[in-house]
Structure formats: C-alpha cells, structure tokens
Amino acid sequence: MATAAVSPAYAHTEESGKSGIWSWLTTVDHKRIGALYLYTALAWFAVGGLEALIMRIQLQGPNGHVVSAQRFNELFTMHGTTMIFLVIMPLSAAFFNFLVPLQIGARDVAFPRLNAFSYWVYLFGSLFMNSSWIFGMAPNGGWFGYAPLTTMPYSPGLNIDFWMLGLQILGVSSLAAAFNFITTIINMRAPGMNLMRMPIFTWMAFIVQFLLVLAFPVITIALVFLQFDRFFGTNFYTMTQGADPLLWQHLFWIFGHPEVYILILPAFGLVSEVLPTFSRKPLFGYPVMVYSGMLIAFLGFGVWAHHMFAVGMGPIADSVFSVTTMLIAIPTGVKIFNWIFTMWGGNLRFTVAMKFAITLVALFTIGGISGVMHASPPADLQQTDTYFIVAHFHYVLVAGSLMGLWAGIYYYFPKITGRMLSESLGNWHFWLAFIGINLTFMPMHWSGLYGMPRRIYTYDAGQGWDSYNLASSIGAYIQAVAWFLGFWNIWRSRRKGAIAGPNPWGAPSLEWSIPSPPPEYNFAAIPTVTSRYPLWELGSHGVPGGAVISDEDALKPNPTHIPTADELGIPIPYSTIKPLFVALFMTLMFGSLLLIHEDKLHLAVALVISFAFLMTLSLYAWLTSPLEPAHH
Amino acid sequence: MATAAVTHGHPPTTTGLDHRKVAIWAFIGSECMLFASLISTYLIYKGRSVVGPFPHEACNPPLCATPLHAILNIPVTSISTFVLLMSSLTMVLALAAVENKGKPGYGGLFGSSRLWLMATAILGTTFLGFQAYEFTSFVNEGLTIRTNLFGSSFFTLTGFHGAHVTAGVLWLLTLFSIDMKRGLGPKDALLVDISALYWHFVDVVWVAIFTLVYLIH
Numbered sequence: 092m093a094t095a096a097v098s099p100a101y102a103h104t105e106e107s108g109k110s111g112i113w114s115w116l117t118t119v120d121h122k123r124i125g126a127l128y129l130y131t132a133l134a135w136f137a138v139g140g141l142e143a144l145i146m147r148i149q150l151q152g153p154n155g156h157v158v159s160a161q162r163f164n165e166l167f168t169m170h171g172t173t174m175i176f177l178v179i180m181p182l183s184a185a186f187f188n189f190l191v192p193l194q195i196g197a198r199d200v201a202f203p204r205l206n207a208f209s210y211w212v213y214l215f216g217s218l219f220m221n222s223s224w225i226f227g228m229a230p231n232g233g234w235f236g237y238a239p240l241t242t243m244p245y246s247p248g249l250n251i252d253f254w255m256l257g258l259q260i261l262g263v264s265s266l267a268a269a270f271n272f273i274t275t276i277i278n279m280r281a282p283g284m285n286l287m288r289m290p291i292f293t294w295m296a297f298i299v300q301f302l303l304v305l306a307f308p309v310i311t312i313a314l315v316f317l318q319f320d321r322f323f324g325t326n327f328y329t330m331t332q333g334a335d336p337l338l339w340q341h342l343f344w345i346f347g348h349p350e351v352y353i354l355i356l357p358a359f360g361l362v363s364e365v366l367p368t369f370s371r372k373p374l375f376g377y378p379v380m381v382y383s384g385m386l387i388a389f390l391g392f393g394v395w396a397h398h399m400f401a402v403g404m405g406p407i408a409d410s411v412f413s414v415t416t417m418l419i420a421i422p423t424g425v426k427i428f429n430w431i432f433t434m435w436g437g438n439l440r441f442t443v444a445m446k447f448a449i450t451l452v453a454l455f456t457i458g459g460i461s462g463v464m465h466a467s468p469p470a471d472l473q474q475t476d477t478y479f480i481v482a483h484f485h486y487v488l489v490a491g492s493l494m495g496l497w498a499g500i501y502y503y504f505p506k507i508t509g510r511m512l513s514e515s516l517g518n519w520h521f522w523l524a525f526i527g528i529n530l531t532f533m534p535m536h537w538s539g540l541y542g543m544p545r546r547i548y549t550y551d552a553g554q555g556w557d558s559y560n561l562a563s564s565i566g567a568y569i570q571a572v573a574w575f576l577g578f579w580n581i582w583r584s585r586r587k588g589a590i591a592g593p594n595p596w597g598a599p600s601l602e603w604s605i606p607s608p609p610p611e612y613n614f615a616a617i618p619t620v621t622s623r624y625p626l627w628e629l630g631s632h633g634v635p636g637g638a639v640i641s642d643e644d645a646l647k648p649n650p651t652h653i654p655t656a657d658e659l660g661i662p663i664p665y666s667t668i669k670p671l672f673v674a675l676f677m678t679l680m681f682g683s684l685l686l687i688h689e690d691k692l693h694l695a696v697a698l699v700i701s702f703a704f705l706m707t708l709s710l711y712a713w714l715t716s717p718l719e720p721a722h723h
Numbered sequence: 724m725a726t727a728a729v730t731h732g733h734p735p736t737t738t739g740l741d742h743r744k745v746a747i748w749a750f751i752g753s754e755c756m757l758f759a760s761l762i763s764t765y766l767i768y769k770g771r772s773v774v775g776p777f778p779h780e781a782c783n784p785p786l787c788a789t790p791l792h793a794i795l796n797i798p799v800t801s802i803s804t805f806v807l808l809m810s811s812l813t814m815v816l817a818l819a820a821v822e823n824k825g826k827p828g829y830g831g832l833f834g835s836s837r838l839w840l841m842a843t844a845i846l847g848t849t850f851l852g853f854q855a856y857e858f859t860s861f862v863n864e865g866l867t868i869r870t871n872l873f874g875s876s877f878f879t880l881t882g883f884h885g886a887h888v889t890a891g892v893l894w895l896l897t898l899f900s901i902d903m904k905r906g907l908g909p910k911d912a913l914l915v916d917i918s919a920l921y922w923h924f925v926d927v928v929w930v931a932i933f934t935l936v937y938l939i940h
Binding site (some may be wrong): 198201202203266268269271273274277278279280281282284300304306307308310312313315319323324325326327331332333334335338342490617663721 | 733736737738740742745746749750752754756757760761764767768771772773774855868869872874875876879883898920
C-alpha cells in the first residue's frame, strides 16, 4: 500500500498551517469538534470506569471497607452522572458532529460557531462538576438527585450544588447542539437527499435532537426550583409548606425517560450503519426502522411514571404507565428483528465493528426483556431499588449503548483519523469486554432478586449474595483490562495504524465517497443523491437487492492530490476563540453561585454580574464578527 | 451518484428557509416545554399554600399576620397585559417597515422601522415597569418568594417570563442601534423576523399566564 502519496491524519490541515493547540481551541470545523467530543468523552469514560471499579472492589466480598459510606455515595452518584452526561451523550455527540454533515452531503453544520460553543460548554461543565472531588465535596445524592433529599436540610454542603449547577451548564450544551443539528438536517441536505434517503444514523440523530429539545427544558426547570430552594429559600420541595414530595420525581422522569432514548437511539443508528455494510445487504425494512425510531421517541414521553411505581400513585396511574411501557417494547422489538433480517442471508464479515454491533443486538435484548419485566407494577415493587434494576440498565446502557458506540468507533475511526484500528488488538478488546460485561452484570439479576439493595456501601456475609458479588467484581476487573485495550488501540493506531482509503469497508453512504480523513470542506462538489445507498448503486453488480464491492474498490487509496479550499474557491469559516470565551464566562457565572453557601452573598452577586457582563460582551463580539470570508 | 456543479459558495438550503429561521422555531418549541413546566408547577401548587397571602382569597389571622385582601390586582395587570399585546402590533409594523423599505407608498410613519422598533422596546419596558411595581407591592404586603408555595411558584413563573421580556427588549434595542447606524432594509428582514417570532412567542406565553394565573380562580 502506498504511504508517501497518501495523506496521513490531518496532513491537509498541517499543510495549511492549522495545527497546534491554538487551532484546536479556535476550531469551528465539525470534524475536529467531533474528534474533541470523542477524546474528551473517552477521558471521562476512564474516570467513570475507575469510580465503578472502586465500588466493585468494595463490594467484592462482605464487609468491605475500602471507602467510607459517604465516599461510596459520591462514587455511585458521580459514576452514574459521568457515564450518562459526560460519556454516552458526548460520545453520541461526537458522531452527530462528525457524521451528520458528511452523511447528508454538507460542508459543515448550520451554525459552526454555536457547535464549538456546545463543545466548550460540555468541557467546562464537566470539569466544573468534577472539580468537586478536589474540594472533597463530590455530589452524593444519586444521579437522579431526588428532592427533598437534595434540599438544604438533608444535604447541606456544596456536594449537591456542584451537581445541580453542573447539570444546568451541561444542559445548555445539549440544547445548543440540538438546535444546530435540527437545522442542519432539515436545511442542509444535498440535492436528492430526501428524508427517506437519509442514512439511518442521521435519522436517529434527528429524532434524538427532538427528544433533547423537548426533554431538557423540563429538568432545567426542576433544577431551577432546586437552586432557588437551596440558594434563596423558596418552598418548591419543602414538605412543611405543603409541597408535593413527588414534584421532583415527576419533572425529573419526564426528562429522565426520554433521556434513556437519547442514550440508546444514536447507538441504534450506528449499528444500523455497521450491520448492512458487513452483511453486504441493505438495511431490512428501512422505513419501518425510521418509523419505529419515531414511535419509540413519541411513546418515550408517556412512560415516565414507571420509574415511580413504588411511590403509590394508585391503580389507575400504575395501569396506564404499565401499558404504555409494554407498548414501547413493540417498536424496539421491531428494530431487533429488522437487524436480524438484515444479517439473514447476507455475506457476513466478522470485523471487530461487526462483533460489537451484533453484541448490541443480542445483549440489548436481554436488557429490554428485563425492562418489560418491571413494566408490571407488582413485579416492579419486588425489583425496585435492588440490583436487578442495576443489572437491567447496565445491560441496556453498557451492553447496548456502549457496545453500539464502540462499534461506531471501530467502524468510523478510519474516516476520522485516516488510519485503521488494529483488528487483532480489537478482537482482544471485544472478547474481554463481552465476557467482562456479562460476568459483571448477569449475576446482578440474581443478587437483586435475592434482595440486595442498590446503593448500599457494604453488606454482611451469609445473605446469599457473596458469590454473585464476587463474580460481578471479577467481571469488572476483566472489563477494566478490556477497556484499557480499547484505549490502547486508539492511542497506538492514531500514529501506527494502517492507512485507510476513502472506503475501507466497502460501505454505501456518502461519507465513504471522500478521502479519509475528509478535507476541510468535506465535498469538493456537493453530490446529487439518487438512492438510499449512493455508493452501492443497487443491483448493478447483478445481486438482486444487494451489492458487491470488490476488494479493489475497498482498498482504493486516497487521491494523491487533495485540493485546498482556496484552490476550489470554497469559503471556510474563520477560526475563532469567541465561543470558548462565552462558554468559559457562562461556566464561571454559574460556578460563582457556589459562594452563596460560603456566606459570601455579596461577592457571589458581584461575580455573577461581572461574568454575565463578560459573557454578553463576548457574545456580542461573536455575533458581530463575520462567519467566513465574503462570497466571490 | 452524480455530482452537481455546485462548487462555489454555499448551496441553497433544502427548505429555502434561512438556517436561523428554522433554528428559532426549534428554540421556541423548547421554550414551550420550559414554560409548560413552570405553569404546571404553579397550577399543581395552587391552593396548597399553608399560609397566606393567597392569590384570589382574602387572608385572615392566623394564616396572615394582618387581614389581607386577595393579592392579585387584576385591573392593573389587565393594563400591563394590554400594553404587551400592543407591543406585538408595533412589532408587526416594525417588520413590515423593514421588509418594505424603499417601496413606493410605504414611507412616512408606517415606513419608519426605527419608530416601531423603539415603540416595541418601550412597550416591553413599560410591561416590565408594571411587573416591578407588582412585585414591589406584593413584597410590601408580605408576599415574598419565600413566604409560601404561591409566592415561590408565582414569582418564579412570572420572573422567568419577565426575564424573557428583558432579553427581548435588549434584542430590540440592538436592532434599533443597528438601524440607527446603517439602516435596516429588506436584506435584513430576517434579523427582524426572528426577533419578532421570539417577541410574539413571549407575548403568547403571557396570554396563557394571565388567563391561568390571574383570571381563573
């Protein structure tokens, strides 16, 4: 394979003098922002995994005392919060950023600078929330932060303040990104790319943005109430003033259940890209996959109270939410069957990406089935707050979302960096992860059904849980090795991986028609799309309803000369530091509120006003400067 | 797969609409959920306060330190509601003035975008003045954001709305200053159009708040 002639990772940007830290701080290129999301989320994945590992060491045997009860509370709170808001959502965002414009044939997102802003808010928000560890005051109220437990009388100290302010900051990032991607997908599709020709990942991304737009404001308000209660002494969660003890739970889960689909649908989308490519068959039942995605999202807003069966809402509410929850299993089941039919009779290639994708199909089903089990209130009353629930949601989030996202990483790494991930290292990574995940989470079904409660920091011997816990801990250690190998693979392959051509997998969608990594402007000429699988031109190889890409096509190297944007006369947005400053001042503005609880009200007010002023100033500077050079 | 001849500049948008117009609608959808959460909480907590003052009922000792009439002043708020509704009218006139600038027969009073932008900002500020007066008089009568559930949910809901009006006024003043500096014409209609969508949305939210909080007992 040619090496000198083929451009290595980011060579084109280095050539045009755009490298180094400053270029990353000021970038507005959706591909680089996607890479920033990817690497930042992986760093937090290591942190969140470490938190889980410490808990598993503690629970390995009875009466473990590696950490105190207080520290344990902080660990499970931050493990959950980190994995949901700082790992899975941003990993999905990494793919939204990198893929959506490429898949619809666009040169960037609709608002490149807003996109940079979203990333910086995510980075600063995540650093802010985790800075609580330095002060020894990490959040300790669970990832769901139930009020009134999290109000001042029951949770004094800055722990909850870090949590609620951090989530508020992260919410801004998600919302800004959602407006951006909705606009991008509605408005920037290449000619001929009608909605029903969009790649399925872009479809799932599109649906998820609507979930974000509609679900996040609800938790924003729930958090505002909590902030006002804690900072200003309002009564939203004060029971002695007549407040409703379920208000927080309702608001939180109206957000929290759609959030579950925010976490899983992007992974579903990635798997729906991987399976057809490595089966060399179009996705089975494409329209049904789209509609079932929409139906999942729609029904997802009507099932929130199944998280609350144990609070005693009465038979009518219980029945309604039980039925809607069972209903949502239908479109999800449809997806599972469609993936199986996609593979059925296909020319299967078991790459690492394919293995991760098939694992999602198999193991998510286990999590889905245990999910339908607690759709039944009597069963749920038995299972709620036990390790059975922990087993359930780790099967959907780790064996589901994360497996799908890693399938995406193995599949798209060549497009992102221009180099292949090692398949042999990847196989070690995959098999150890597969064994580790099942060994960790499968026994939790039993420890849960035998009555082990969630969130306990230690337990006595002789309750029938010992061997299950030991198995779970051994599984966690295996996972630690597995994920380390995954990281090692990425680290090593960034420099040493085999050079990837434009389409190393023989895949069908637009992103594979351009060099790897793509040039700054993505498409030298905007393509016109005439089918759902533009690179497969179905049937042209004599395979009815299918396609064959020869290995020659697949190994075709990148073109030897990739013209620059200047040569092509394509306007490229200016790099700018302003979105970073707006994000920084916004984070500092929220962070200053912490001083209220240090009895420095005046200082807090002064700082909030100063940072709000600086933020507005940076925002005006951003909005009044041009995005890109004037058109010719 | 074929490639079109679009290489220079940007291809036209899929819908023909400007990106900002699509984005503002997504934003407004999100805002609907924000206010829905606030209004629902207010309604859920209606009648649950254990001490006064109350919105629609008189309050006597021991629930209130001194006997107190119903605290919501509907006549005064009706005036401020009218003011805000009129600001939507001036906003429409401002947009029309910008869109039609330079067209024959569209001069004079109706053609002055500066006049109508400033009028909208002034009406919005007047509404905020009414709100400041209302908040102050409530505090004087013993209702703060800490007093009871009504106080917490009322001040938070109407305060959030007031903050949105304030942001809108700043937006309008920004447009006004651009208009003073270089003049807004049909090319800039979109800038005014999206601010108008926001402004009308904030106005419509107030119609819901006025009905649900003030008028319905």
